[in-house]
Amino acid sequence: TDISLPADAPKQLLPEKHADFLLQYCSSQDNYEYVMTEYLRMSGLYWTASALDLLGRLPDLRQRMDAAAFLRDCARPDGGYGPAPGHDSHLLYTLSAVQVALLFDLRDSLDAGAIAGFVRGLQRPDGSFQGDRWGEVDTRFSFCALAALFLLGLGDRLDDLVDARAAGDFVLTCANWDGGFGTRPGSESHSGQVYCCIGALSILGRLHELDVDRTALWLAERQLASGGLNGRPEKLPDVCYSWWVLASLAMLGRLSWISGERLLRFVCAAQDPEAGGIADRPGDLCDPFHTLFGLAGASLLRLGGDSLKAINPTFCLPVDCLDRHGLRLPLWTGD
Numbered sequence: 001t002d003i004s005l006p007a008d009a010p011k012q013l014l015p016e017k018h019a020d021f022l023l024q025y026c027s028s029q030d031n032y033e034y035v036m037t038e039y040l041r042m043s044g045l046y047w048t049a050s051a052l053d054l055l056g057r058l059p060d061l062r063q064r065m066d067a068a069a070f071l072r073d074c075a076r077p078d079g080g081y082g083p084a085p086g087h088d089s090h091l092l093y094t095l096s097a098v099q100v101a102l103l104f105d106l107r108d109s110l111d112a113g114a115i116a117g118f119v120r121g122l123q124r125p126d127g128s129f130q131g132d133r134w135g136e137v138d139t140r141f142s143f144c145a146l147a148a149l150f151l152l153g154l155g156d157r158l159d160d161l162v163d164a165r166a167a168g169d170f171v172l173t174c175a176n177w178d179g180g181f182g183t184r185p186g187s188e189s190h191s192g193q194v195y196c197c198i199g200a201l202s203i204l205g206r207l208h209e210l211d212v213d214r215t216a217l218w219l220a221e222r223q224l225a226s227g228g229l230n231g232r233p234e235k236l237p238d239v240c241y242s243w244w245v246l247a248s249l250a251m252l253g254r255l256s257w258i259s260g261e262r263l264l265r266f267v268c269a270a271q272d273p274e275a276g277g278i279a280d281r282p283g284d285l286c287d288p289f290h291t292l293f294g295l296a297g298a299s300l301l302r303l304g305g306d307s308l309k310a311i312n313p314t315f316c317l318p319v320d321c322l323d324r325h326g327l328r329l330p331l332w333t334g335d
């Protein structure tokens with residue numbers, strides 16, 4: 001299952017167009033798509049702001065919105081964050097809120113103790129994390145929990161705040177025979193979950209416990225003839241896997257296991273050459289989610305020229321943003 005790239009599809013990355021698209025998306029707040037995505041607004045703001053920062057255009061968004069007020073309005077009494085004012089807290093939006101705070105230099109306005117308390121309260125005895133008080137368990141939430149604590153500057157206190165050992169053990173039990181990882185022990189391997197599991201293990205300093213080559217081989221097999229990557233065998237390629245797969249390979253020190261040039265050609269073909277933005281596949285509707293992950297993948301490949309800042313593969317934030325906040329996670333070389 002694959003697609004063929006249209007002959008007239010764009011062949012170069014169009015960074016300025018994407019900045020215009022992202023800023024335009026935020027300012028047309030009464031369009032159908034914007035209204036219908038309220039339930040994930042905090043993550044939407046992170047995707048948009050992170051993409052604009054990669055492009056060097058975050059100041060334009062800062063001028064147009066009050067991120068501090070939005071964060072304040074989404075904070076919940078339990079210490080977590082909801083996606084929008086009036087919504088319940090969830091680990092997904094709590095991580096996004098911390099990422100937004102770093103991008104907008106608002107970390108001091110967060111109550112790190114309250115957030116850490118919220119995260120801690122969601123860990124289960126087997127080391128896994130549930131996303132919210134309703135109890136769904138997923139390796140995405142293991143990543144969100146650990147990444148949020150690390151980005152709050154609490155990386156050296158993980159052991160005091162949660163059961164870090166059990167958190168890593170649980171993630172390792174979600175590894176499958178094929179080298180991939182799923183949502184829970186025994187669940188099907190999926191690139192998005194692989195990213196979350198490898199990200200969690202990178203924060204915990206436990207990547208060496210993996211069969212790195214087996215996982216990297218499963219990830220490399222995600223590249224199709226079109227150059228695009230899929231999330232699991234027999235599925236269509238999608239630009240967002242340029243991030244989930246590539247960042248995982250980068251964390252494993254195996255970025256060269258796929259063809260960067262062919263992947264970039266696929267990402268470029270999924271751009272809208274007029275209005276800007278990147279879609280899941282050529283010809284589809286563009287959105288901030290695919291725009292961020294297409295640009296972030298291109299940044300990892302260092303093939304976008306000078307138009308893109310360098311990105312950190314664990315946290316999907318520009319390296320200079322992490323540096324500014326004194327957050328350093330040693331990059332594992334995979335040896």
Ligand code: GRG
Nearest residue numbers: 140143192193196231232235236238240315316
């Ligand atoms: C800091 C970047 C960052 C993320 C936070 C929430 C999270 C951590 C990561 C999500 C990882 C994930 C599960 C991504 C996959 C998203 C996706 C497109 C799922 C689609 O699944 P299907 O079954 O699509 O609809 P396929 O491609 O398998 O057919």
